[in-house]
Amino acid sequence: MYKSEYLNRIYNSVVSRCPGEKEFINAVEEFLDSMEYLVKKDPTIEEQAILERIVVPERVFQFRVPWMGDDGKIHVNTGYRVQFNSAIGPFKGGLRLDESVNLSIIKFLGFEQIFKNSLTGLPMGGGKGGSDFSPVGKSDNEIMRFCQAFMTELYHFIGPDTDVPAGDLGCGAREIGYLYGMYKKLTKEHTGVLTGKGLSFGGSLARTEATGFGLVYFTSEMLKKYKNDSFKGKKVIVSGCGNVAKHAALKAYDLGATVVAMSNIQGYLYDENGLDVYKIKEISDKTINVIDEYKKLHPNVITGENKHDIWKIKCDIALPCATQNEINLEDAKELVKNGCKILAEGANMPTELDAIKYLMKNGVIFSPGKASNAGGVAVSGLEMTQNAEHISWTFDEVEGKLKEIMKSIFNLCYETAKEFGEPENLSLGANVAGFLKVKDAMIREGLV
Protein backbone atom coordinates (compact mmCIF):
# COMPACT_ATOMS: atom_id res chain seq x y z
CA MET A 1 0.00 0.00 0.00
CA TYR A 2 2.18 2.81 1.30
CA LYS A 3 5.96 2.87 1.08
CA SER A 4 6.19 3.87 4.72
CA GLU A 5 5.73 1.13 7.32
CA TYR A 6 4.35 3.73 9.70
CA LEU A 7 1.59 4.78 7.28
CA ASN A 8 0.62 1.15 6.64
CA ARG A 9 0.32 0.61 10.37
CA ILE A 10 -1.93 3.65 10.78
CA TYR A 11 -4.11 2.68 7.84
CA ASN A 12 -4.49 -0.91 9.04
CA SER A 13 -5.35 0.21 12.55
CA VAL A 14 -8.14 2.41 11.20
CA VAL A 15 -9.48 -0.39 8.98
CA SER A 16 -9.54 -2.88 11.86
CA ARG A 17 -10.92 -0.44 14.43
CA CYS A 18 -13.63 1.04 12.24
CA PRO A 19 -15.13 -1.93 10.37
CA GLY A 20 -17.63 -0.92 7.71
CA GLU A 21 -16.86 2.79 7.96
CA LYS A 22 -16.00 3.06 4.28
CA GLU A 23 -16.38 6.83 3.87
CA PHE A 24 -14.14 7.49 6.88
CA ILE A 25 -11.56 4.93 5.79
CA ASN A 26 -11.53 6.50 2.32
CA ALA A 27 -10.87 9.95 3.76
CA VAL A 28 -8.00 8.62 5.89
CA GLU A 29 -6.55 6.76 2.90
CA GLU A 30 -6.59 9.91 0.77
CA PHE A 31 -4.94 11.92 3.54
CA LEU A 32 -2.22 9.35 4.31
CA ASP A 33 -1.34 9.30 0.60
CA SER A 34 0.03 12.81 1.06
CA MET A 35 2.08 11.97 4.16
CA GLU A 36 4.78 9.71 2.62
CA TYR A 37 7.45 12.33 2.22
CA LEU A 38 6.62 14.18 5.40
CA VAL A 39 6.83 11.20 7.77
CA LYS A 40 10.21 10.32 6.30
CA LYS A 41 11.51 13.86 6.64
CA ASP A 42 10.16 14.56 10.12
CA PRO A 43 10.59 11.67 12.61
CA THR A 44 8.80 13.58 15.39
CA ILE A 45 5.49 12.77 13.68
CA GLU A 46 5.99 9.11 14.52
CA GLU A 47 7.77 9.70 17.84
CA GLN A 48 4.90 11.85 19.05
CA ALA A 49 2.31 9.43 17.63
CA ILE A 50 0.69 12.33 15.79
CA LEU A 51 -0.99 10.21 13.12
CA GLU A 52 -2.16 7.64 15.70
CA ARG A 53 -3.82 10.50 17.53
CA ILE A 54 -5.16 12.46 14.57
CA VAL A 55 -7.19 9.56 13.15
CA VAL A 56 -9.08 9.08 16.42
CA PRO A 57 -11.75 11.69 17.33
CA GLU A 58 -11.27 13.40 20.68
CA ARG A 59 -14.91 12.69 21.49
CA VAL A 60 -17.95 11.17 19.77
CA PHE A 61 -21.56 11.71 20.84
CA GLN A 62 -24.46 9.68 19.56
CA PHE A 63 -27.95 10.28 20.84
CA ARG A 64 -31.65 9.56 20.40
CA VAL A 65 -33.84 12.23 18.80
CA PRO A 66 -37.54 11.47 19.32
CA TRP A 67 -40.04 13.85 17.74
CA MET A 68 -43.71 13.90 16.84
CA GLY A 69 -45.05 14.14 13.28
CA ASP A 70 -48.02 16.32 12.37
CA ASP A 71 -50.18 13.18 12.38
CA GLY A 72 -49.34 12.47 16.02
CA LYS A 73 -46.99 9.57 15.16
CA ILE A 74 -43.68 9.29 17.01
CA HIS A 75 -40.45 9.24 15.00
CA VAL A 76 -36.99 8.41 16.27
CA ASN A 77 -33.77 9.53 14.59
CA THR A 78 -30.13 9.22 15.60
CA GLY A 79 -28.13 12.38 16.29
CA TYR A 80 -24.33 12.65 16.08
CA ARG A 81 -21.61 15.09 17.01
CA VAL A 82 -18.02 14.09 16.36
CA GLN A 83 -15.47 16.40 18.01
CA PHE A 84 -12.46 15.39 15.98
CA ASN A 85 -9.59 17.69 16.81
CA SER A 86 -9.38 20.88 18.88
CA ALA A 87 -5.62 21.49 18.68
CA ILE A 88 -5.92 24.86 16.92
CA GLY A 89 -9.31 26.09 18.16
CA PRO A 90 -12.82 25.14 19.26
CA PHE A 91 -14.40 22.32 17.26
CA LYS A 92 -16.09 23.77 14.20
CA GLY A 93 -18.11 22.20 11.45
CA GLY A 94 -21.59 21.73 10.10
CA LEU A 95 -24.59 19.55 10.89
CA ARG A 96 -25.75 17.34 8.03
CA LEU A 97 -29.44 16.43 7.99
CA ASP A 98 -29.94 13.69 5.44
CA GLU A 99 -31.26 10.14 5.36
CA SER A 100 -27.82 8.86 4.36
CA VAL A 101 -26.15 10.11 7.56
CA ASN A 102 -24.34 7.55 9.70
CA LEU A 103 -21.30 7.59 11.97
CA SER A 104 -18.90 6.84 9.10
CA ILE A 105 -20.09 9.83 7.07
CA ILE A 106 -19.91 12.19 10.05
CA LYS A 107 -16.40 10.95 10.91
CA PHE A 108 -15.25 11.40 7.30
CA LEU A 109 -16.61 14.93 7.21
CA GLY A 110 -15.17 15.75 10.65
CA PHE A 111 -11.74 14.43 9.65
CA GLU A 112 -11.72 16.56 6.47
CA GLN A 113 -12.84 19.56 8.49
CA ILE A 114 -9.66 19.45 10.62
CA PHE A 115 -7.45 20.26 7.64
CA LYS A 116 -9.94 22.53 5.89
CA ASN A 117 -10.31 24.71 8.97
CA SER A 118 -6.57 24.79 9.47
CA LEU A 119 -6.09 26.02 5.88
CA THR A 120 -8.39 29.02 6.45
CA GLY A 121 -5.77 30.45 8.84
CA LEU A 122 -8.50 31.00 11.45
CA PRO A 123 -8.39 29.34 14.89
CA MET A 124 -10.92 26.56 14.37
CA GLY A 125 -10.63 22.85 15.18
CA GLY A 126 -12.48 20.15 13.27
CA GLY A 127 -15.88 18.66 14.06
CA LYS A 128 -19.07 17.55 12.37
CA GLY A 129 -22.52 16.35 13.32
CA GLY A 130 -25.96 15.67 12.04
CA SER A 131 -28.74 13.17 11.89
CA ASP A 132 -30.37 10.64 9.58
CA PHE A 133 -33.35 13.00 9.44
CA SER A 134 -34.10 14.74 6.16
CA PRO A 135 -36.15 17.95 6.09
CA VAL A 136 -37.25 17.15 2.52
CA GLY A 137 -40.98 16.45 2.49
CA LYS A 138 -41.47 17.49 6.14
CA SER A 139 -43.66 20.37 7.27
CA ASP A 140 -42.17 23.45 8.88
CA ASN A 141 -43.61 22.39 12.23
CA GLU A 142 -42.11 18.92 11.96
CA ILE A 143 -38.71 20.42 11.15
CA MET A 144 -39.01 22.74 14.13
CA ARG A 145 -39.91 19.90 16.49
CA PHE A 146 -37.04 17.81 15.18
CA CYS A 147 -34.54 20.68 15.59
CA GLN A 148 -35.77 21.39 19.11
CA ALA A 149 -35.48 17.72 20.10
CA PHE A 150 -32.01 17.50 18.52
CA MET A 151 -30.82 20.56 20.43
CA THR A 152 -32.07 19.34 23.81
CA GLU A 153 -29.29 16.73 23.57
CA LEU A 154 -26.69 18.64 21.56
CA TYR A 155 -26.59 21.68 23.85
CA HIS A 156 -24.76 19.67 26.54
CA PHE A 157 -21.72 19.34 24.29
CA ILE A 158 -21.39 22.68 22.50
CA GLY A 159 -20.57 26.29 23.38
CA PRO A 160 -19.13 29.41 21.73
CA ASP A 161 -15.61 28.51 22.91
CA THR A 162 -16.05 24.72 22.88
CA ASP A 163 -17.77 23.57 19.72
CA VAL A 164 -19.59 25.74 17.19
CA PRO A 165 -21.84 23.84 14.75
CA ALA A 166 -23.26 25.31 11.52
CA GLY A 167 -25.28 24.11 8.57
CA ASP A 168 -24.45 21.51 5.94
CA LEU A 169 -26.58 19.52 3.51
CA GLY A 170 -30.23 19.74 4.65
CA CYS A 171 -29.46 22.24 7.39
CA GLY A 172 -29.90 25.84 6.23
CA ALA A 173 -30.93 29.13 7.81
CA ARG A 174 -34.38 27.80 8.80
CA GLU A 175 -32.96 24.82 10.72
CA ILE A 176 -30.18 26.90 12.30
CA GLY A 177 -32.86 29.36 13.50
CA TYR A 178 -34.84 26.63 15.28
CA LEU A 179 -31.68 25.09 16.73
CA TYR A 180 -30.49 28.47 17.97
CA GLY A 181 -33.86 29.29 19.56
CA MET A 182 -33.79 26.08 21.59
CA TYR A 183 -30.15 26.56 22.62
CA LYS A 184 -31.02 30.04 23.87
CA LYS A 185 -34.01 28.76 25.81
CA LEU A 186 -31.98 26.00 27.47
CA THR A 187 -28.93 28.09 28.35
CA LYS A 188 -30.49 31.55 28.64
CA GLU A 189 -27.59 32.86 26.55
CA HIS A 190 -27.33 34.74 23.26
CA THR A 191 -23.92 33.61 22.03
CA GLY A 192 -22.15 32.77 18.81
CA VAL A 193 -22.71 29.05 19.46
CA LEU A 194 -23.95 28.37 15.92
CA THR A 195 -23.00 30.00 12.63
CA GLY A 196 -25.10 30.48 9.54
CA LYS A 197 -27.64 32.28 11.70
CA GLY A 198 -30.28 34.64 10.30
CA LEU A 199 -29.18 38.24 9.89
CA SER A 200 -31.69 39.40 12.52
CA PHE A 201 -30.01 37.43 15.32
CA GLY A 202 -26.27 37.54 14.75
CA GLY A 203 -25.72 36.00 11.34
CA SER A 204 -23.05 37.29 8.97
CA LEU A 205 -23.73 38.85 5.62
CA ALA A 206 -22.29 36.74 2.78
CA ARG A 207 -22.34 33.49 4.81
CA THR A 208 -25.01 32.05 2.48
CA GLU A 209 -22.97 32.88 -0.61
CA ALA A 210 -19.58 32.08 0.92
CA THR A 211 -18.93 28.47 -0.10
CA GLY A 212 -19.97 28.92 -3.74
CA PHE A 213 -18.33 32.32 -4.15
CA GLY A 214 -15.19 31.08 -2.38
CA LEU A 215 -15.01 28.07 -4.72
CA VAL A 216 -15.02 30.36 -7.74
CA TYR A 217 -12.41 32.70 -6.23
CA PHE A 218 -10.21 29.69 -5.55
CA THR A 219 -10.73 28.36 -9.09
CA SER A 220 -9.86 31.80 -10.47
CA GLU A 221 -6.52 31.53 -8.70
CA MET A 222 -5.98 28.09 -10.26
CA LEU A 223 -6.77 29.48 -13.70
CA LYS A 224 -4.41 32.40 -13.18
CA LYS A 225 -1.48 30.38 -11.82
CA TYR A 226 -1.62 27.30 -14.04
CA LYS A 227 -3.18 28.62 -17.25
CA ASN A 228 -2.54 32.37 -17.12
CA ASP A 229 -6.26 32.64 -17.78
CA SER A 230 -9.62 33.49 -16.20
CA PHE A 231 -13.28 32.38 -16.16
CA LYS A 232 -14.03 34.62 -19.13
CA GLY A 233 -15.50 32.57 -21.98
CA LYS A 234 -15.07 29.22 -20.22
CA LYS A 235 -17.67 26.47 -20.34
CA VAL A 236 -18.48 25.39 -16.79
CA ILE A 237 -20.47 22.46 -15.37
CA VAL A 238 -21.80 22.89 -11.84
CA SER A 239 -23.40 19.79 -10.33
CA GLY A 240 -26.05 20.27 -7.67
CA CYS A 241 -28.62 22.99 -7.16
CA GLY A 242 -28.15 23.62 -3.46
CA ASN A 243 -26.61 26.52 -1.65
CA VAL A 244 -23.05 25.85 -2.83
CA ALA A 245 -23.95 25.09 -6.46
CA LYS A 246 -26.22 28.02 -7.12
CA HIS A 247 -23.82 30.59 -5.70
CA ALA A 248 -20.88 29.05 -7.54
CA ALA A 249 -22.89 29.25 -10.77
CA LEU A 250 -23.81 32.90 -10.14
CA LYS A 251 -20.24 33.95 -9.43
CA ALA A 252 -18.80 32.01 -12.38
CA TYR A 253 -21.41 33.65 -14.63
CA ASP A 254 -20.63 37.11 -13.22
CA LEU A 255 -16.95 36.51 -14.03
CA GLY A 256 -17.83 35.84 -17.66
CA ALA A 257 -18.21 32.05 -17.77
CA THR A 258 -20.97 30.14 -19.55
CA VAL A 259 -22.58 27.70 -17.12
CA VAL A 260 -23.67 24.96 -19.51
CA ALA A 261 -25.07 22.38 -17.08
CA MET A 262 -26.43 22.00 -13.55
CA SER A 263 -28.20 19.14 -11.77
CA ASN A 264 -30.19 17.98 -8.80
CA ILE A 265 -31.52 14.66 -7.51
CA GLN A 266 -34.04 14.56 -10.37
CA GLY A 267 -31.49 14.87 -13.18
CA TYR A 268 -29.64 17.58 -15.07
CA LEU A 269 -30.18 20.64 -17.27
CA TYR A 270 -27.95 21.35 -20.26
CA ASP A 271 -27.82 24.31 -22.62
CA GLU A 272 -24.69 24.78 -24.66
CA ASN A 273 -25.41 28.52 -24.91
CA GLY A 274 -25.54 28.81 -21.15
CA LEU A 275 -28.21 28.37 -18.47
CA ASP A 276 -30.03 31.30 -16.93
CA VAL A 277 -28.33 30.88 -13.55
CA TYR A 278 -30.23 33.73 -11.92
CA LYS A 279 -33.50 32.04 -12.83
CA ILE A 280 -32.21 28.73 -11.49
CA LYS A 281 -31.37 30.39 -8.19
CA GLU A 282 -34.83 31.95 -8.03
CA ILE A 283 -36.52 28.59 -8.71
CA SER A 284 -34.33 26.54 -6.40
CA ASP A 285 -34.89 29.00 -3.54
CA LYS A 286 -38.56 28.01 -3.69
CA THR A 287 -38.80 24.39 -4.82
CA ILE A 288 -36.81 21.22 -5.41
CA ASN A 289 -38.54 20.74 -8.80
CA VAL A 290 -35.89 22.82 -10.52
CA ILE A 291 -35.64 20.72 -13.69
CA ASP A 292 -39.37 20.76 -14.47
CA GLU A 293 -39.87 24.41 -13.54
CA TYR A 294 -36.88 25.56 -15.60
CA LYS A 295 -38.01 23.51 -18.60
CA LYS A 296 -41.39 25.23 -18.48
CA LEU A 297 -39.62 28.57 -18.97
CA HIS A 298 -36.95 27.30 -21.39
CA PRO A 299 -38.54 24.44 -23.38
CA ASN A 300 -35.42 24.00 -25.51
CA VAL A 301 -33.17 23.08 -22.60
CA ILE A 302 -31.84 19.52 -22.73
CA THR A 303 -32.61 17.38 -19.69
CA GLY A 304 -31.62 13.92 -18.53
CA GLU A 305 -32.43 11.70 -15.59
CA ASN A 306 -29.08 10.05 -14.94
CA LYS A 307 -26.99 12.41 -12.83
CA HIS A 308 -23.72 10.83 -14.04
CA ASP A 309 -24.53 11.93 -17.60
CA ILE A 310 -23.77 15.52 -16.63
CA TRP A 311 -20.06 14.59 -16.75
CA LYS A 312 -20.40 13.56 -20.41
CA ILE A 313 -20.99 17.19 -21.37
CA LYS A 314 -18.12 19.14 -22.89
CA CYS A 315 -16.62 21.69 -20.50
CA ASP A 316 -13.42 23.52 -19.59
CA ILE A 317 -14.08 23.55 -15.86
CA ALA A 318 -16.03 21.12 -13.67
CA LEU A 319 -17.30 22.24 -10.26
CA PRO A 320 -18.92 19.28 -8.46
CA CYS A 321 -21.10 20.87 -5.75
CA ALA A 322 -23.65 18.17 -4.88
CA THR A 323 -22.35 15.52 -2.47
CA GLN A 324 -19.70 12.85 -1.91
CA ASN A 325 -18.85 10.21 -4.55
CA GLU A 326 -20.62 11.84 -7.48
CA ILE A 327 -17.66 11.42 -9.86
CA ASN A 328 -16.37 7.90 -10.40
CA LEU A 329 -13.59 6.63 -12.69
CA GLU A 330 -15.91 6.39 -15.70
CA ASP A 331 -17.05 9.98 -15.21
CA ALA A 332 -13.43 11.10 -14.92
CA LYS A 333 -12.64 9.41 -18.25
CA GLU A 334 -15.53 11.29 -19.89
CA LEU A 335 -14.31 14.59 -18.48
CA VAL A 336 -10.78 14.02 -19.79
CA LYS A 337 -12.08 12.90 -23.19
CA ASN A 338 -14.17 16.06 -23.48
CA GLY A 339 -11.31 18.41 -22.72
CA CYS A 340 -11.96 19.40 -19.10
CA LYS A 341 -8.87 21.18 -17.76
CA ILE A 342 -9.75 22.03 -14.18
CA LEU A 343 -11.86 20.28 -11.55
CA ALA A 344 -12.40 22.06 -8.26
CA GLU A 345 -14.55 20.44 -5.60
CA GLY A 346 -17.34 22.49 -4.03
CA ALA A 347 -18.82 19.50 -2.17
CA ASN A 348 -16.90 17.36 0.32
CA MET A 349 -15.10 14.53 -1.51
CA PRO A 350 -17.40 14.35 -4.57
CA THR A 351 -14.58 12.71 -6.56
CA GLU A 352 -13.65 9.09 -5.88
CA LEU A 353 -9.97 8.28 -5.28
CA ASP A 354 -9.32 6.39 -8.51
CA ALA A 355 -11.07 9.18 -10.43
CA ILE A 356 -8.80 11.80 -8.83
CA LYS A 357 -5.73 9.78 -9.77
CA TYR A 358 -6.95 9.40 -13.36
CA LEU A 359 -7.72 13.11 -13.70
CA MET A 360 -4.30 14.13 -12.38
CA LYS A 361 -2.48 11.63 -14.58
CA ASN A 362 -4.29 13.01 -17.60
CA GLY A 363 -3.49 16.66 -17.10
CA VAL A 364 -6.61 17.86 -15.27
CA ILE A 365 -5.70 20.15 -12.39
CA PHE A 366 -7.64 18.99 -9.36
CA SER A 367 -8.50 20.80 -6.16
CA PRO A 368 -9.84 18.95 -3.11
CA GLY A 369 -12.89 20.32 -1.30
CA LYS A 370 -10.94 20.85 1.88
CA ALA A 371 -9.14 23.67 0.04
CA SER A 372 -11.60 24.93 -2.57
CA ASN A 373 -14.80 24.77 -0.49
CA ALA A 374 -13.28 26.25 2.67
CA GLY A 375 -14.99 29.61 2.01
CA GLY A 376 -18.09 28.52 3.92
CA VAL A 377 -16.38 27.68 7.14
CA ALA A 378 -14.06 30.68 6.69
CA VAL A 379 -17.03 33.05 6.76
CA SER A 380 -18.40 31.04 9.69
CA GLY A 381 -15.14 31.95 11.42
CA LEU A 382 -15.77 35.60 10.52
CA GLU A 383 -19.29 35.27 11.95
CA MET A 384 -17.76 34.06 15.24
CA THR A 385 -15.49 37.11 15.28
CA GLN A 386 -18.38 39.50 14.64
CA ASN A 387 -20.44 37.81 17.38
CA ALA A 388 -17.58 37.99 19.88
CA GLU A 389 -17.18 41.71 19.13
CA HIS A 390 -20.96 42.32 19.04
CA ILE A 391 -20.70 44.00 15.66
CA SER A 392 -21.59 43.21 12.08
CA TRP A 393 -19.59 43.92 8.97
CA THR A 394 -21.01 44.94 5.60
CA PHE A 395 -21.43 42.46 2.75
CA ASP A 396 -18.47 43.99 0.93
CA GLU A 397 -16.23 43.78 4.00
CA VAL A 398 -17.02 40.09 4.49
CA GLU A 399 -16.73 39.28 0.79
CA GLY A 400 -13.41 41.13 0.61
CA LYS A 401 -12.05 39.07 3.51
CA LEU A 402 -13.40 35.86 1.93
CA LYS A 403 -11.60 36.65 -1.31
CA GLU A 404 -8.32 37.24 0.52
CA ILE A 405 -8.71 34.02 2.51
CA MET A 406 -9.36 31.95 -0.64
CA LYS A 407 -6.36 33.50 -2.33
CA SER A 408 -4.17 32.73 0.65
CA ILE A 409 -5.44 29.12 0.87
CA PHE A 410 -4.60 28.66 -2.79
CA ASN A 411 -1.13 30.14 -2.38
CA LEU A 412 -0.44 28.02 0.69
CA CYS A 413 -1.52 24.82 -1.10
CA TYR A 414 0.38 25.74 -4.27
CA GLU A 415 3.61 26.74 -2.49
CA THR A 416 3.53 23.61 -0.34
CA ALA A 417 2.92 21.36 -3.36
CA LYS A 418 5.74 23.12 -5.19
CA GLU A 419 8.13 22.66 -2.27
CA PHE A 420 7.43 18.92 -2.52
CA GLY A 421 8.23 18.94 -6.23
CA GLU A 422 4.63 18.52 -7.44
CA PRO A 423 3.31 22.04 -8.07
CA GLU A 424 0.09 20.79 -9.70
CA ASN A 425 -0.77 18.46 -6.83
CA LEU A 426 -3.11 20.60 -4.74
CA SER A 427 -4.28 17.57 -2.72
CA LEU A 428 -0.74 17.11 -1.51
CA GLY A 429 -0.43 20.84 -0.81
CA ALA A 430 -3.75 21.00 1.06
CA ASN A 431 -3.16 17.90 3.18
CA VAL A 432 0.41 18.80 4.11
CA ALA A 433 -0.20 22.51 4.78
CA GLY A 434 -3.39 21.79 6.74
CA PHE A 435 -1.68 19.07 8.72
CA LEU A 436 1.52 20.97 9.61
CA LYS A 437 -0.28 23.62 11.65
CA VAL A 438 -2.34 21.04 13.54
CA LYS A 439 0.76 18.92 14.18
CA ASP A 440 2.66 21.89 15.54
CA ALA A 441 -0.19 22.76 17.92
CA MET A 442 -0.53 19.13 19.06
CA ILE A 443 3.15 18.90 19.90
CA ARG A 444 3.21 22.23 21.74
CA GLU A 445 0.10 21.38 23.75
CA GLY A 446 1.63 18.10 24.99
CA LEU A 447 0.04 14.68 25.23
CA VAL A 448 -3.61 15.50 25.77
Ligand code: 2IT
Ligand atom coordinates in the same frame (compact mmCIF):
# COMPACT_ATOMS: atom_id res chain seq x y z
O1 2IT B 1 -18.37 21.45 5.03
C1 2IT B 1 -18.28 22.58 5.56
O2 2IT B 1 -17.22 23.20 5.57
C2 2IT B 1 -19.49 23.15 6.16
N1 2IT B 1 -20.52 22.51 6.13
C3 2IT B 1 -19.44 24.48 6.82
C4 2IT B 1 -19.07 24.35 8.25
C5 2IT B 1 -19.16 25.61 9.05
O3 2IT B 1 -18.86 25.53 10.25
O4 2IT B 1 -19.51 26.68 8.53
